[in-house]
Amino acid sequence: MIQKWKKLKKNEKGLTLIELLAVLVILGIIAAIVIPLIANVISDSRDKAILADASNIISAAKLAHANGEGTEDNTAGTITFNKDILSKYMDKKVKLANDDKVTYTKSSGEWTIKYSNLKKIKNEDLKTGLGISNNDDETTDDLINDYLDDNAFTK
Numbered sequence: 001m002i003q004k005w006k007k008l009k010k011n012e013k014g015l016t017l018i019e020l021l022a023v024l025v026i027l028g029i030i031a032a033i034v035i036p037l038i039a040n041v042i043s044d045s046r047d048k049a050i051l052a053d054a055s056n057i058i059s060a061a062k063l064a065h066a067n068g069e070g071t072e073d074n075t076a077g078t079i080t081f082n083k084d085i086l087s088k089y090m091d092k093k094v095k096l097a098n099d100d101k102v103t104y105t106k107s108s109g110e111w112t113i114k115y116s117n118l119k120k121i122k123n124e125d126l127k128t129g130l131g132i133s134n135n136d137d138e139t140t141d142d143l144i145n146d147y148l149d150d151n152a153f154t155k
Contacts, residue, residue, distance in 0.1 A: 057113055058141040062111070079106070086100075100113075100115050
């Protein structure tokens, strides 16, 4: 019995140092590929959440307009909806800054939003598509909705 045990012990094989290093190199390569992809997914989802909030803010302004609210400027032909008006029509989770507002131009029927979080969008393709730069945070609801519709199920 002892001889059989000694024989089995001699035949016992383990990992060599080279095999172990090969496994570590492969894991390192996989990590180098996956980690940046995960970071991009997180960044894109944050950017899309900001655009979704902007779209919800414009929808709230449209509801407020339907209820006859807003500050009208007859000389400019616009109606402006500020934080106080918009907050009544939106989910409490969307945080508005004091200077965030939506403006409706009567002559063209265009809705324009000034939303401070639009500056946080880092995706340059998004900024280019919406005409947003670091100094300009205005865009229209059509551009936001078009982007969200076109990119809802991509990436």
